[in-house]
Amino acid sequence: MDLMEAIKGRRSIRKYKAEPVSEEAVQKVIEAVRWSPSWANTQCWEVILVRDPNVKSELANTLTPTNPSRSSMTEAPLVVVLCGKKGISGFKKGETATVKGDWLMFDTGIAMQSLCLAAYGLGLGTVVVGLFNHKKAEEILGLPVNVEVVAMTPLGYPAARGDAPKRKEVSDFVFYEKYPVRK
């Protein structure tokens, strides 16, 4: 698949078939996380694959009732939870190397995009879920204090696909040489 087609064609999928996802396909998607770039190659991500319907349901309950992806969490055969180990990305000798602090969100964000694109290339659907009770999800999954849940995605075969939400025009966010002075 052409890379630009993949970047533009991937959509958030919120309706899934019950059809299982092969272990081979899951491993390919995980491989995309593995080869993502990260701060000084620190690879702070950790991934939890959830197939147990009870655990999926518990995780679904951490989403607000109005989150449009709530039912996707139990519909899809698999939920991928992307976690980050704290105090690694963006750190040098235990100290933050930049004013940005922990780069965990950045690195796991890239990894999530790799995962979503790889899944799309395999005909699988994903939707990044970020709006949920992270503390509750961490309790459900039994995370240690040095690891946090960042985002999750259902993973499965799409049952429906929505239209692409409108994007800003390039001229709305690309500037040349310096930030424009706006009056």
Ligand SMILES: Cc1cc2nc3c(=O)[nH]c(=O)nc-3n(C[C@H](O)[C@H](O)[C@H](O)COP(=O)(O)O)c2cc1C
């Ligand atoms: C960090 C992040 C958090 C998101 N959280 C949610 C969410 O909680 N629920 C949901 O339905 N979609 C969520 N989305 C999906 C966005 O709504 C979606 O990517 C955006 O509307 C663009 O649509 P597209 O992915 O089809 O291009 C999230 C996306 C990102 C990147």
